[in-house]
């Protein structure tokens with residue numbers, strides 16, 4: 001019998017499997033897809049996530065493949081009204097590392113294969129939990145019955161494990177909608193993230209490896225055209241940067257929501273990552289949250305400790321990240337023209353406070369109080 005069966009080979013499920021395999025546990029990962037997803041999705045690895053990845057044995061590879069985001073600029077009407085310098089946060093990783101999610105996942109898959117060859121079962125979807133006892137859980141996946149001491153649902157926002165258990169996922173959809181795409185780097189902004197606070201809605205721009213840049217534009221719910229051409233046009237209108245729509249490698253049109261389970265622990269089944277909490281990608285902290293969940297769950301399984309501590313700490317961290325994402329979305333909404341100068345002067349005044357600059361840098365990098373060290377319960 002495996003010590004842990006993990007549903008979902010996204011970054012969170014893979015991280016949990018590696019952490020457990022490193023401490024000598026027998027693990028198996030069940031993934032419904034037959035091929036990995038080729039989508040750059042989450043690019044931001046915050047310092048706590050980099051610490052987790054280092055412990056998983058992929059730190060040097062991740063650092064080699066990623067590009068450092070060392071600070072940010074708030075730009076309105078062509079001038080900088082606020083800036084953030086991540087070097088002020090100190091520590092081993094005074095930056096957010098930008099790496100497309102498919103590359104992070106690839107490094108994690110390779111590491112798992114090295115530690116536990118054959119433990120990742122592709123094309124093998126979880127079906128249902130058949131029963132639980134004090135020692136084990138029995139479930140069906142890929143048309144076969146399996147048993148494990150623990151079952152971990154790391155199967156994303158639409159978690160089949162969560163639905164099968166009938167666990168609620170309460171929350172709400174936000175009215176904020178975005179269109180994003182990856183383009184060649186032509187800005188000269190290098191290691192800096194730029195937030196263009198345009199009257200019609202924010203445009204965010206982040207460095208990516210291989211001389212590319214991620215652009216995210218706030219759009220109206222009613223907007224139907226989500227082509228690279230439309231994205232490039234909105235970026236030109238709101239920032240003045242002319243991008244080549246033909247060279248766009250990915251676009252994604254996404255809405256935002258905040259949802260959470262009432263508890264991550266259901267007998268011998270644990271929900272983690274996006275299966276346990278969905279937050280808005282604006283601020284980009286969902287992946288880092290999930291990696292910290294994986295670390296905490298692995299630690300509790302290895303220590304044979306009660307799982308009760310998870311909810312307070314991990315759902316508490318998710319609530320804080322969700323609040324930060326909501327503030328970010330609010331700041332990026334469209335404004336009436338008359339309100340823009342008022343907003344700009346208020347932001348410039350606030351940004352001149354060194355204390356506030358430090359706090360914002362810590363919030364953006366997930367290194368504020370209670371976040372600095374990875375929670376391992």
Ligand SMILES: Cc1cc2nc3c(=O)[nH]c(=O)nc-3n(C[C@H](O)[C@H](O)[C@H](O)COP(=O)(O)OP(=O)(O)OC[C@H]3O[C@@H](n4cnc5c(N)ncnc54)[C@H](O)[C@@H]3O)c2cc1C
Pocket residue numbers: 007008009010011012013030031032033041042043044045101124125126127154155156157159160161252254272273274275281283284285286287288289290
């Ligand atoms: C547009 C966008 C941009 C984002 N940007 C950022 C960012 O910059 N930074 C950040 O931190 N986060 C970001 N996020 C969030 C981030 O992508 C997620 O938080 C992260 O992918 C969660 O990882 P996960 O492993 O929990 O779930 P997922 O990555 O969703 O993985 C779940 C896995 O489970 C599998 N699965 C599902 N059902 C079954 C089943 N029945 N049986 C077996 N397998 C199953 C799926 O195929 C999938 O492989 C972004 C999200 C989006 C949508």
